[in-house]
Amino acid sequence: MATLRLENIAKDFSDGRQIRRVLFPMDVALAPGQLVVIAGPSGSGKTTLLSIMGLVLRPSEGRLFLNDQDLTRLSDNQAADIRLQNYGFVFQQPMLIEGLSVMENVLLATAVQGGRPPAAARSKTMELLANLGLGESGHVQPRLLSGGMKQRASIARALVKDPAILLCDEPTSALDAESGQGVMGILKRIAIEDQRIVAVVSHDARVFPYADRLIKIENGRIVSDTREQYVRQ
Amino acid sequence: MRSLTALRMVIHDRASTAGALLGVVAIVFLVGQQLSILFGLLNYMSVLVDHSGADAWIMSRDVRNADAGFLISDRYVDRVVGLPEVAWAEPVLIGNGLFRTGDGSYESVRVVGSRRPRLAGGPWRFAQSNEDALLDLEAVTVDRLDLAKLGDPGLEAITEIGERRVRVRAVTDGARGFQGTLVFASLEKVREIARTPAGKASVILVRFRDGADAAAALARLRAIMPYASVSSTAELSRLTRLYYFTNTGIGGSFGFSTVIAVLIGVVIISLTMYTSVLSRTQDFAVMRAIGGRKWDIAVVVFGEALIITGVGLFVGFLMLAALLNATGNSSIPSHFPGAVPPILASVTLFVSLLGSIIALRTALKADPAAVFH
Numbered sequence: 001m002a003t004l005r006l007e008n009i010a011k012d013f014s015d016g017r018q019i020r021r022v023l024f025p026m027d028v029a030l031a032p033g034q035l036v037v038i039a040g041p042s043g044s045g046k047t048t049l050l051s052i053m054g055l056v057l058r059p060s061e062g063r064l065f066l067n068d069q070d071l072t073r074l075s076d077n078q079a080a081d082i083r084l085q086n087y088g089f090v091f092q093q094p095m096l097i098e099g100l101s102v103m104e105n106v107l108l109a110t111a112v113q114g115g116r117p118p119a120a121a122r123s124k125t126m127e128l129l130a131n132l133g134l135g136e137s138g139h140v141q142p143r144l145l146s147g148g149m150k151q152r153a154s155i156a157r158a159l160v161k162d163p164a165i166l167l168c169d170e171p172t173s174a175l176d177a178e179s180g181q182g183v184m185g186i187l188k189r190i191a192i193e194d195q196r197i198v199a200v201v202s203h204d205a206r207v208f209p210y211a212d213r214l215i216k217i218e219n220g221r222i223v224s225d226t227r228e229q230y231v232r233q
Numbered sequence: 234m235r236s237l238t239a240l241r242m243v244i245h246d247r248a249s250t251a252g253a254l255l256g257v258v259a260i261v262f263l264v265g266q267q268l269s270i271l272f273g274l275l276n277y278m279s280v281l282v283d284h285s286g287a288d289a290w291i292m293s294r295d296v297r298n299a300d301a302g303f304l305i306s307d308r309y310v311d312r313v314v315g316l317p318e319v320a321w322a323e324p325v326l327i328g329n330g331l332f333r334t335g336d337g338s339y340e341s342v343r344v345v346g347s348r349r350p351r352l353a354g355g356p357w358r359f360a361q362s363n364e365d366a367l368l369d370l371e372a373v374t375v376d377r378l379d380l381a382k383l384g385d386p387g388l389e390a391i392t393e394i395g396e397r398r399v400r401v402r403a404v405t406d407g408a409r410g411f412q413g414t415l416v417f418a419s420l421e422k423v424r425e426i427a428r429t430p431a432g433k434a435s436v437i438l439v440r441f442r443d444g445a446d447a448a449a450a451l452a453r454l455r456a457i458m459p460y461a462s463v464s465s466t467a468e469l470s471r472l473t474r475l476y477y478f479t480n481t482g483i484g485g486s487f488g489f490s491t492v493i494a495v496l497i498g499v500v501i502i503s504l505t506m507y508t509s510v511l512s513r514t515q516d517f518a519v520m521r522a523i524g525g526r527k528w529d530i531a532v533v534v535f536g537e538a539l540i541i542t543g544v545g546l547f548v549g550f551l552m553l554a555a556l557l558n559a560t561g562n563s564s565i566p567s568h569f570p571g572a573v574p575p576i577l578a579s580v581t582l583f584v585s586l587l588g589s590i591i592a593l594r595t596a597l598k599a600d601p602a603a604v605f606h
Contacts, residue, residue, distance in 0.1 A: 047605045056522055056601040077526050084524025091604050097516045099245025100238060111234035112525040114532065157523070169605045201605075 009062035037211035088158030094150035096142035103138035148179030239536030249509035256501030257545025263494035273566025287438035318450035324434035325354035328427025330395030334384030346423025366402035395426035502588030517599035538589035
């Protein structure tokens with residue numbers, strides 16, 4: 001099973017005149033079968049941490065491993081290949097591409113580097129959409145869906161490749177309470193039943209009850225890393 | 234899937250697609266229309282040479298175009314026909330005269346006289362009657378497109394050119410020269426109209442025998458005619474076109490307007506595609522985040538450009554065809570050689586891709602990290 005390991009990871013941003021450290025050196029390891037919530041106030045560095053985990057941002061220091069494969073010094077194209085093969089993303093906004101139908105948006109994740117989506121991906125897409133309550137919406141344009149439906153479509157896009165790692169950035173913040181609970185329930189099920197690494201960044205306290213592990217970040221530092229039993233208490 | 238994504242984006246972003254399409258259509262239509270007029274004028278420049286039916290033209294020395302020779306002796310004909318490669322040689326007289334119209338006014342015309350019975354260098358296509366009409370001593374032709382200008386002289390109308398009585402016996406089709414209206418007549422009638430001395434001709438047309446070595450025949454003609462200029466028909470046609478193209482400002486004028494049309498197209502394509510890509514920056518960032526490489530984004534952007542260019546080429550050429558069809562029988566010079574559409578399409582494609590480069594640069598800057606917040 002896949003494990004994602006960050007060793008001594010830190011991140012600096014520069015505005016050209018001065019360098020500002022937004023993540024201080026930290027070690028984090030994520031294992032499958034758990035829903036990990038990374039929480040903290042705005043500007044605490046939780047999204048930066050998620051971006052580094054997702055290989056869309058390079059750390060200034062430290063190393064990143066996926067199953068002992070060092071991902072720290074990958075080229076842009078190598079990082080894109082790893083993301084394509086191993087990662088699924090759910091963003092704060094669904095970010096579905098207008099013009100493509102819901103089904104095409106989902107299938108794009110399997111063939112974004114060209115070629116036709118494999119037949120298996122089509123059946124997988126239909127199955128996912130059906131499981132997420134979007135069975136009738138495959139050929140619909142995203143603009144015609146509600147916010148919750150769009151977010152579920154974006155979850156389908158993240159899952160269609162059967163990724164080992166699912167990274168979610170504030171997936172419920174744009175949703176009403178009921179839709180948010182639905183989405184978190186789905187993510188929880190994916191983590192436990194499918195044995196995937198699922199990390200959710202959120203500052204929404206309603207998300208915390210779904211966490212098997214809660215990592216709290218403040219001012220770029222991990223201030224607590226609690227396990228399932230502690231969270232439930 | 235990248236091509237499908239490009240197609241879907243093109244269809245969805247209707248406003249920017251329409252703008253970019255306008256740019257492509259502007260290039261195809263405006264440049265095509267300019268070129269058709271230019272080629273139409275080029276045809277006019279060398280119309281007599283191209284339709285002479287001769288293989289060689291003998292004119293006075295150091296000739297710079299087919300219209301600017303002085304008179305030569307028509308006895309050269311006897312010298313030329315003695316060569317074994319020569320099938321025939323015919324003198325042609327070209328001059329100017331004033332055509333008296335029905336209302337008593339005058340129009341300047343260029344009169345071309347050829348010798349009976351062959352009438353080499355004479356008219357080649359008729360709207361009414363035929364070349365037999367020119368066997369009559371006082372017969373002249375007028376062109377269909379010049380009828381209104383000449384006061385609509387009907388067949389058998391009697392009038393004057395250069396104060397000499399002529400009778401309109403035929404109407405030609407498309408016999409127009411760069412220097413104006415062409416009127417064909419017999420050699421004798423043109424000699425009268427232009428008041429040319431006897432024994433003189435403007436040109437001696439030469440036709441080689443079938444199977445003769447044209448280059449060798451031209452060399453022999455030059456050897457026996459050291460005081461004349463001997464050109465193949467193709468050489469003289471090219472020389473005449475080049476002369477007018479470079480000495481009348483037509484080349485510069487058409488070149489400038491063509492460049493302006495291309496620039497307008499490039500600017501329209503660039504701006505609209507840039508705007509379109511700018512509004513899609515987030516989508517490209519999503520594509521990068523879910524595993525797309527920069528190359529994949531480039532394929533989508535160029536795919537959009539190719540689709541728009543393809544549709545624009547179709548629409549542009551359709552409009553151009555309609556225009557050429559509408560003006561084909563009018564007095565507007567227009568000619569569109571078959572080799573031009575592929576070249577124009579290739580140039581348009583290149584220009585469209587060039588126009589999409591700014592958009593591409595913007596698309597490639599889409600940062601996958603930007604999808605997080």
